[in-house]
Amino acid sequence: MPVDMPRALRSAECDRLVTDLLNHMTVEEKAGQLGVHHLNEPADRSSGDALVRQLKNGRVGMIRGIASSEQADALQKVAIERSRLGIPLLFADDTGTGFQTVLPTHFASACSWDMAAIEQAERVVASEAAMRGINWALSPEILFTDTAGPDGSHSFGDDIHLAAEIAAARVRGLQGNGILASLDLSGIMPRHAPNGSRTATDALAIAQRAIETAGLGVIAFDKLTGHARTAMDNAFAFLRGPGGFSGIILSEWERLLGSADGSVGGTGFEDISVDALIAAVQTGRIVKSRLDDAVARILRAKFALGLFGSALGIQSRLGDRRLSTPAHNREAALTLAKRSMVLIRNSPALLPLDVDSGDILVVGTAAADRREALDGKAGVAASVIDGLEQLGIPHKYAAGLALREEGTKYEGLVEADKIAIAMASEAAKRSRTVILVLGDSDRPGQIGAAQMALLQSLRRANDRLILVSTGGLPVDPVVGDAPLDCILHAGRLGSMSGHAIAEVLTGESGPSGKLPIAVRGAGGEIALPFGHGLTYGDFDVSNIRIEMSGRTADATVTLTNRGRFDGTETVQLYLARSDERGRAGVPRLAGFQRVSLRTGERQDVTFAIAAAAIGRHLTDGRFSVEPGYFEVGIGLSSTAMLNTHLIVTPDVARGMAGLSPTVAPFRRRA
Numbered sequence: 001m002p003v004d005m006p007r008a009l010r011s012a013e014c015d016r017l018v019t020d021l022l023n024h025m026t027v028e029e030k031a032g033q034l035g036v037h038h039l040n041e042p043a044d045r046s047s048g049d050a051l052v053r054q055l056k057n058g059r060v061g062m063i064r065g066i067a068s069s070e071q072a073d074a075l076q077k078v079a080i081e082r083s084r085l086g087i088p089l090l091f092a093d094d095t096g097t098g099f100q101t102v103l104p105t106h107f108a109s110a111c112s113w114d115m116a117a118i119e120q121a122e123r124v125v126a127s128e129a130a131m132r133g134i135n136w137a138l139s140p141e142i143l144f145t146d147t148a149g150p151d152g153s154h155s156f157g158d159d160i161h162l163a164a165e166i167a168a169a170r171v172r173g174l175q176g177n178g179i180l181a182s183l184d185l186s187g188i189m190p191r192h193a194p195n196g197s198r199t200a201t202d203a204l205a206i207a208q209r210a211i212e213t214a215g216l217g218v219i220a221f222d223k224l225t226g227h228a229r230t231a232m233d234n235a236f237a238f239l240r241g242p243g244g245f246s247g248i249i250l251s252e253w254e255r256l257l258g259s260a261d262g263s264v265g266g267t268g269f270e271d272i273s274v275d276a277l278i279a280a281v282q283t284g285r286i287v288k289s290r291l292d293d294a295v296a297r298i299l300r301a302k303f304a305l306g307l308f309g310s311a312l313g314i315q316s317r318l319g320d321r322r323l324s325t326p327a328h329n330r331e332a333a334l335t336l337a338k339r340s341m342v343l344i345r346n347s348p349a350l351l352p353l354d355v356d357s358g359d360i361l362v363v364g365t366a367a368a369d370r371r372e373a374l375d376g377k378a379g380v381a382a383s384v385i386d387g388l389e390q391l392g393i394p395h396k397y398a399a400g401l402a403l404r405e406e407g408t409k410y411e412g413l414v415e416a417d418k419i420a421i422a423m424a425s426e427a428a429k430r431s432r433t434v435i436l437v438l439g440d441s442d443r444p445g446q447i448g449a450a451q452m453a454l455l456q457s458l459r460r461a462n463d464r465l466i467l468v469s470t471g472g473l474p475v476d477p478v479v480g481d482a483p484l485d486c487i488l489h490a491g492r493l494g495s496m497s498g499h500a501i502a503e504v505l506t507g508e509s510g511p512s513g514k515l516p517i518a519v520r521g522a523g524g525e526i527a528l529p530f531g532h533g534l535t536y537g538d539f540d541v542s543n544i545r546i547e548m549s550g551r552t553a554d555a556t557v558t559l560t561n562r563g564r565f566d567g568t569e570t571v572q573l574y575l576a577r578s579d580e581r582g583r584a585g586v587p588r589l590a591g592f593q594r595v596s597l598r599t600g601e602r603q604d605v606t607f608a609i610a611a612a613a614i615g616r617h618l619t620d621g622r623f624s625v626e627p628g629y630f631e632v633g634i635g636l637s638s639t640a641m642l643n644t645h646l647i648v649t650p651d652v653a654r655g656m657a658g659l660s661p662t663v664a665p666f667r668r669r670a
Helices: 005-010 012-024 027-032 045-056 069-082 106-110 115-131 160-175 200-214 226-240 250-261 274-283 288-304 314-318 326-339 384-390 415-429 449-461 497-506 650-656
Strands: 036-038 062-064 090-093 180-184 218-220 342-346 360-363 396-398 433-438 465-469 486-489 526-528 539-549 552-561 567-578 588-597 602-609 628-635 641-648
Touching: 005 012, 005 288, 012 288, 027 274, 027 288, 045 069, 090 288, 106 115, 106 160, 115 160, 115 326, 160 180, 160 200, 160 588, 180 200, 200 226, 218 250, 226 250, 250 274, 250 288, 274 288, 326 497, 360 384, 360 415, 384 497, 396 415, 415 449, 433 449, 449 465, 465 497, 486 497, 539 567, 539 628, 539 641, 552 567, 552 588, 552 628, 552 641, 567 602, 567 641, 588 602, 602 628, 641 650
Parallel strands: 036 062, 062 090, 180 218, 360 396, 360 433, 433 465, 465 486
Antiparallel strands: 342 486, 539 552, 552 602, 567 588, 567 628, 628 641
């Protein structure tokens, strides 16, 4: 059943249940609801007996590290049938990019800009998590490329608006399939540095989107300390009060522990001490109402999950574990993988492959690799060669570089590489089209020395060269003195990687992805702008206009597909506040829409510019809409757009903020 936190909070049944339980619970049982037990691997008899005693005494509310649904059922049965109040357990774990069906990495899926595909893929994660007994996903974790480590595969890109939409889609997918979602905002801000490129108000904007559109169950930023933690506490403080956020706030668990034992936080909610909480309440260091509030949030979450069954039968509390078929799971993974690829360049048009492609040579050990696409997950993915063979595409294959030990990246050029490069280049001369598949080097997002030597040799041998990059971040190498004519960034696409790549190469599916970052050249200049990504169609926007509509301004452009192929384009809205002289700040993404058009077709695309786009969060969490001049841009990337202007008058700003009726609507700037 879907997890609906707002409805659970409004439910009279939930309210009665929580009130009755709080009235009957001892301090030990209340503190126990915050208790987290980590299962040992392998479990021994003594630790198993100790856990059963804790469950019977009501000292555990959540278990981490469950191995199977059978193990979860057995422990749930103890908690429900052998403890005094029969309060069910939460089973939490990291869900990441899935289990049996591995999905594209977070960065790869961010390239899709397709919230429906992301949501559906996350439903697959939820279904496979339920098979393992998990009912609480410790995800999604929001990371940006400047905080996600060198390979960036765990990031959501660079943009706050895009990250907020992705976070909400992931939460909808998880909770729509019966798994409690935990939005982890700890990675947005540096944990110890006083300043960073991200702010607490950015985190709040992401969280509020997930709350408002997805009924988010859990907010987490419990691993932060120092200035970063203070800033987050200030921004999120209003959510703890009446009428605020109804779900679990994990940072409050750490705050309770800090009040109990003087700890400064930063260790995570899982290290809470039940005994320390009990002692703190008994000595008055923690007031009873504060503990009650934290426990009530947990009980409401368990109610929303359906763990409290009206019939008191064990199965009614364990939820419905009927799953989609594996074929359905693979189809969802394939759909997201196809939509996550970004066609960076295609001039002259070497893609899609057709009869003019002639004899095809596939080069690169990454083309036959069945593991890199899984980004470290166990299992086997379909390779590019697998995908081409399934579609019946005739081709020849050359390794291009000498084999390395598994896990070794292609960086330095070794003697054996020279032989492999020479063989591949000779084969390229005898072929009409060459597809070079390159994975990551030692420097993610860059071409290694051995890869560059291969690339240069192949380009000299055959100018009909297509580069398919399967590393964590996109690349745009300059070979000689010019970039390549044709680049398809695939990224790490999970279990269905090779099939997805083959379908896009052959035109079975068209590319529609967009870059969630700007790609910089060797000199630091922007080589590829944020939002860039081509299709097999030929799209353009025209005739930008703004119409006033109450508290919003409707900004519209006409999108036309003038190409020979049908396609799907992502139209993007950017806003920049400007001064009276028209000097605008940096444009920021404020909306986007995926639009599919047949060849020759056109369609008007409209964005409603409302308070959420114009306003901003203050450091204390309040939302402010200020009057001023704005530059409005709509187009196909952050640099390829049409521009116009609008003015938000003081009366309109107040109306948008809900402080008074709108007196004067938007008007275009002269």
